[in-house]
Amino acid sequence: MSSPSDRPLPPLSGPVPGEDEDDRLRPGEVAAPLPERFDAGLFYIGRIRTPWTRRGDCPRNARQSDAVCTIEVDERFAAGLTGVESCTHLLVLYWMHRARRDLVVQAPRHYGEPRGTFALRSPVRPNPVAASVVKLLGVEGPRLSVVGLDCLDGTPLVDIKPYFASTDAVGDAVVGWHAARTA
Amino acid sequence: MSSPSDRPLPPLSGPVPGEDEDDRLRPGEVAAPLPERFDAGLFYIGRIRTPWTRRGDCPRNARQSDAVCTIEVDERFAAGLTGVESCTHLLVLYWMHRARRDLVVQAPRHYGEPRGTFALRSPVRPNPVAASVVKLLGVEGPRLSVVGLDCLDGTPLVDIKPYFASTDAVGDAVVGWHAARTA
Numbered sequence: 001m002s003s004p005s006d007r008p009l010p011p012l013s014g015p016v017p018g019e020d021e022d023d024r025l026r027p028g029e030v031a032a033p034l035p036e037r038f039d040a041g042l043f044y045i046g047r048i049r050t051p052w053t054r055r056g057d058c059p060r061n062a063r064q065s066d067a068v069c070t071i072e073v074d075e076r077f078a079a080g081l082t083g084v085e086s087c088t089h090l091l092v093l094y095w096m097h098r099a100r101r102d103l104v105v106q107a108p109r110h111y112g113e114p115r116g117t118f119a120l121r122s123p124v125r126p127n128p129v130a131a132s133v134v135k136l137l138g139v140e141g142p143r144l145s146v147v148g149l150d151c152l153d154g155t156p157l158v159d160i161k162p163y164f165a166s167t168d169a170v171g172d173a174v175v176g177w178h179a180a181r182t183a
Numbered sequence: 184m185s186s187p188s189d190r191p192l193p194p195l196s197g198p199v200p201g202e203d204e205d206d207r208l209r210p211g212e213v214a215a216p217l218p219e220r221f222d223a224g225l226f227y228i229g230r231i232r233t234p235w236t237r238r239g240d241c242p243r244n245a246r247q248s249d250a251v252c253t254i255e256v257d258e259r260f261a262a263g264l265t266g267v268e269s270c271t272h273l274l275v276l277y278w279m280h281r282a283r284r285d286l287v288v289q290a291p292r293h294y295g296e297p298r299g300t301f302a303l304r305s306p307v308r309p310n311p312v313a314a315s316v317v318k319l320l321g322v323e324g325p326r327l328s329v330v331g332l333d334c335l336d337g338t339p340l341v342d343i344k345p346y347f348a349s350t351d352a353v354g355d356a357v358v359g360w361h362a363a364r365t366a
Contacts, residue, residue: 039224043284043310044222079288082297083303084302088357116262119266126260159310160301170316172271175269178345
């Protein structure tokens with residue numbers, strides 16, 4: 001398998017017919033009409049290179065894979081990485097550009113039962129900003145090697161933050177509906 | 184002190200002269216020209232009510248205060264909260280609407296030494312999306328009572344996610360530059 005960084009960057013596009021979710025609602029799902037205007041704008045500050053080029057190939061969550069991924073920060077913003085090398089872990093925000101945004105209640109294929117969007121980590125949400133904690137392996141210029149991502153190759157990068165155990169780590173947190181499901 | 188929810192919502196605005204950072208750079212700071220166009224748009228899906236109406240009053244980080252804050256989700260998206268009540272903790276994304284966006288190296292007042300934006304949790308960043316872990320106290324209709332926020336009253340809400348200890352909690356993570364500073 002070729003290294004992700006050697007492959008050409010996939011084009012940015014919306015949902016891909018046949019591969020992404022379509023417009024039909026599953027039983028129990030609820031769509032909300034979206035506002036007519038955006039309230040704020042995001043810059044893509046880089047792209048994320050991963051081994052996964054189709055939605056179905058992505059791991060279900062970031063702990064299901066130890067694949068090394070590469071975060072490529074645009075040259076314009078690369079000076080912002082100064083000091084990042086001293087972090088063991090980072091919080092990475094990225095834009096799930098292929099997800100629809102109008103479902104407030106949804107039934108992900110692997111869960112079945114419908115739940116509120118804000119009780120799920122599904123990419124389908126009004127603002128499809130994902131947040132993943134990654135382990136930092138190395139920094140080479142504007143490129144970070146990390147473990148802990150589960151997104152598509154070419155995913156747009158939104159932000160990188162240092163992960164502080166003191167404020168970000170809550171080891172005994174419980175997601176009740178999920179715990180009940182796996183108990 | 185009146186409860187935040189009784190006060191009128193403060194208007195949304197950019198940096199406030201005299202209170203927010205101004206355009207001058209401190210020694211060592213570096214500004215990057217921002218792209219001419221946004222790549223994606225955000226909807227404000229609600230507002231956050233906190234006791235803090237001026238930047239200087241906000242706690243330095245979310246663990247410095249046990250003030251109860253209220254997250255108010257717009258009616259349009261309120262059905263998305265179904266199931267959230269079963270979570271002990273949430274990851275809340277919000278928009279730091281009063282921060283400038285062009286600094287890639289910055290010297291926050293309380294740290295002095297300049298560091299890359301992506302090694303800091305400063306609100307000043309190309310995409311001023313903050314991520315805070317909160318403890319959920321209660322849900323009443325479209326309102327969540329939480330502890331663990333440090334933002335201004337009226338801050339626009341971007342997303343709410345369930346916090347999974349299995350993927351989000353890394354208790355032994357270290358931010359090297361910060362650890363060296365406090366050691």
